[in-house]
Amino acid sequence: MYSFVTLLKKEILRFWKVGFQTVMAPVLTALLYQMIFSHVLSQHVEAYPGVSYTAFLIPGLAMMSMAQNAFANSSSSLIQSKITGSIVFLLLPPLSAPAFFGAYLLASIVRGLAVGAGVLLVTAGFGLPLPAQPLWLLAFAVLGCGVLGALGIMAGIWADKFDQLAAFQNFLIMPLTFLSGVFYSINSLPPLWRGVSHLNPVFYMIDGFRYGFFGQADVSPWLSLAVVGGCFVALSAWLMRLIVSGYKLRH
Amino acid sequence: MTHAISIDAVSKRFASLQALDRISFTVEHGEFFALLGPNGAGKTTLISAMAGLSRADSGRIRIMGLDTVTETRDARMKLGVVPQELVFDPFFSVRETLTFQSGYFGIRRNDAWVDELLHKLGLTDKANVNMRALSGGMKRRVMVAQALVHRPPVIVLDEPTAGVDVELRQSLWTFVKELNAAGHTIVLTTHYLEEAEALCSRIAMMKKGRLIALENKDTLLSRSAAREVSLQLSGELPASLRPLYLRQQDGRHILALPDISQLERVLGELRLAAVEVRELTVHETGLEQVFVKLMHGGQA
Numbered sequence: 001m002y003s004f005v006t007l008l009k010k011e012i013l014r015f016w017k018v019g020f021q022t023v024m025a026p027v028l029t030a031l032l033y034q035m036i037f038s039h040v041l042s043q044h045v046e047a048y049p050g051v052s053y054t055a056f057l058i059p060g061l062a063m064m065s066m067a068q069n070a071f072a073n074s075s076s077s078l079i080q081s082k083i084t085g086s087i088v089f090l091l092l093p094p095l096s097a098p099a100f101f102g103a104y105l106l107a108s109i110v111r112g113l114a115v116g117a118g119v120l121l122v123t124a125g126f127g128l129p130l131p132a133q134p135l136w137l138l139a140f141a142v143l144g145c146g147v148l149g150a151l152g153i154m155a156g157i158w159a160d161k162f163d164q165l166a167a168f169q170n171f172l173i174m175p176l177t178f179l180s181g182v183f184y185s186i187n188s189l190p191p192l193w194r195g196v197s198h199l200n201p202v203f204y205m206i207d208g209f210r211y212g213f214f215g216q217a218d219v220s221p222w223l224s225l226a227v228v229g230g231c232f233v234a235l236s237a238w239l240m241r242l243i244v245s246g247y248k249l250r251h
Numbered sequence: 252m253t254h255a256i257s258i259d260a261v262s263k264r265f266a267s268l269q270a271l272d273r274i275s276f277t278v279e280h281g282e283f284f285a286l287l288g289p290n291g292a293g294k295t296t297l298i299s300a301m302a303g304l305s306r307a308d309s310g311r312i313r314i315m316g317l318d319t320v321t322e323t324r325d326a327r328m329k330l331g332v333v334p335q336e337l338v339f340d341p342f343f344s345v346r347e348t349l350t351f352q353s354g355y356f357g358i359r360r361n362d363a364w365v366d367e368l369l370h371k372l373g374l375t376d377k378a379n380v381n382m383r384a385l386s387g388g389m390k391r392r393v394m395v396a397q398a399l400v401h402r403p404p405v406i407v408l409d410e411p412t413a414g415v416d417v418e419l420r421q422s423l424w425t426f427v428k429e430l431n432a433a434g435h436t437i438v439l440t441t442h443y444l445e446e447a448e449a450l451c452s453r454i455a456m457m458k459k460g461r462l463i464a465l466e467n468k469d470t471l472l473s474r475s476a477a478r479e480v481s482l483q484l485s486g487e488l489p490a491s492l493r494p495l496y497l498r499q500q501d502g503r504h505i506l507a508l509p510d511i512s513q514l515e516r517v518l519g520e521l522r523l524a525a526v527e528v529r530e531l532t533v534h535e536t537g538l539e540q541v542f543v544k545l546m547h548g549g550q551a
């Protein structure tokens with residue numbers, strides 16, 4: 001148990017020491033998106049009845065930033081320690097698989113939530129209401145970061161080189177997060193693309209997170225919860241088995 | 252009766268390469284043991300298998316009687332390994348590194364022992380310096396400290412003195428000898444054979460994944476021609492001394508000297524042949540000669 005706490009502390013400290021780059025930078029990026037899109041599209045029709053496009057955009061941007069940073073945290077930490085070899089200091093002690101997995105996961109969630117809170121803070125002035133359903137909000141924030149943090153662990157364990165990780169990030173994570181209804185309500189899409197969006201788990205994270213703010217969304221929050229929660233449980237179970245087997249970590 | 256380390260028919264392949272070929276030996280409690288062999292012999296591979304960093308294809312390894320596969324957690328608590336490669340986490344200071352490492356072993360408040368380790372390894376004034384800012388030798392010392400945070404009874408050092416200056420090498424050995432005297436079992440790999448000769452009581456030699464020698468240091472040393480004499484002569488080596496001839500080196504003749512009393516005879520023959528001795532030195536054969544002989548396939 002204490003070994004888990006130690007690794008968690010180390011992982012949090014690792015990104016916090018370079019917080020300018022790991023927290024401030026993505027917050028600034030989200031703010032730029034918000035300024036540009038709300039300027040260009042402020043005359044856009046209301047996304048939902050009574051919800052302006054500018055307000056609609058904020059939770060999507062926040063969730064997208066959380067997702068990307070949760071992924072970046074575990075994946076970059078793992079690949080760095082694999083490439084430098086310092087991962088050996090985690091493989092020599094009797095760290096259990098749940099401690100290893102849990103610490104990387106939780107640190108990713110913490111970074112994701114820190115970035116999310118930052119994004120909401122700097123964009124709230126664009127007309128964000130107080131959350132209608134704070135519990136739903138929190139549930140989707142944590143679970144969304146959890147899914148992407150777990151994906152980051154998987155990518156970090158699997159990749160042997162930085163460019164493999166970059167490929168994972170650019171060809172999987174970026175499309176999934178961008179094509180998830182961050183910038184639009186998928187109900188405005190043609191039926192084919194609406195159907196495709198429904199296959200993207202990140203869509204459910206964002207939709208559920210939006211529900212937390214507006215009390216309305218494209219699909220039922222229960223459906224979103226089932227999809228995101230299901231992804232999280234399945235991914236975690238699979239990763240735990242991978243870690244126990246020593247895949248790519250113990251040759 | 253358990254052993255500090257017991258290695259039983261351990262094999263490991265990397266694709267077509269047999270990195271370990273049915274290695275078996277034991278190391279007893281409190282021993283100072285050397286594991287020697289040329290580059291690629293399989294020393295690090297064997298150590299990785301002991302530490303659970305890699306998995307042997309077959310065979311068993313026990314640390315203090317604990318199976319490294321079925322009793323992983325307990326076995327790891329008993330083992331401290333200093334890896335061969337120089338690695339470090341650039342985000343943290345020396346003290347943070349050691350405190351985290353203690354935590355991974357489940358040890359909460361370890362400051363007193365960490366302070367002592369820092370002191371013994373000459374790192375006290377670097378405690379709050381970032382790892383990145385340390386020289387290579389100092390990073391190596393931190394790695395030694397990291398291997399010892401949990402006071403393991405068995406300590407394995409994989410070439411701890413590579414890239415380390417003379418002074419640290421001395422102080423490191425003093426410290427390791429102290430640990431050994433306090434009852435810790437030490438296993439050492441090194442390419443500085445005089446270190447192994449000076450420190451270790453028992454020696455294993457590996458070559459191409461096989462164990463080719465395993466003996467007390469003294470037995471191993473006595474198995475080779477015990478001494479050599481190097482002579483610079485005014486003329487040719489007399490034919491009567493040909494049987495002792497080993498090689499020519501820097502214009503000197505090197506003769507085997509199975510026994511020191513043979514020196515008398517060598518000098519007698521030279522006088523008889525009217526060959527003058529300009530310079531004479533007698534060498535004790537060291538581990539290095541035994542090592543070279545064994546590695547070239549010949550029996551020592």
Ligand SMILES: Nc1ncnc2c1ncn2[C@@H]1O[C@H](COP(=O)(O)OP(=O)(O)OP(=O)(O)O)[C@@H](O)[C@H]1O
Nearest residue numbers: 251265268270288289290291292293294295296297
């Ligand atoms: N992960 C690996 N994949 C493939 N081959 C490997 C791997 N690790 C080691 N080997 C090979 O196994 C053999 C033994 O390597 P090992 O590192 O154990 O040698 P060593 O005795 O420690 O040598 P050195 O004195 O150079 O450290 C070498 O031929 C090496 O190339």
Ligand SMILES: [Mg+2]
Nearest residue numbers: 294295296335
């Ligand atoms: Mg080696």
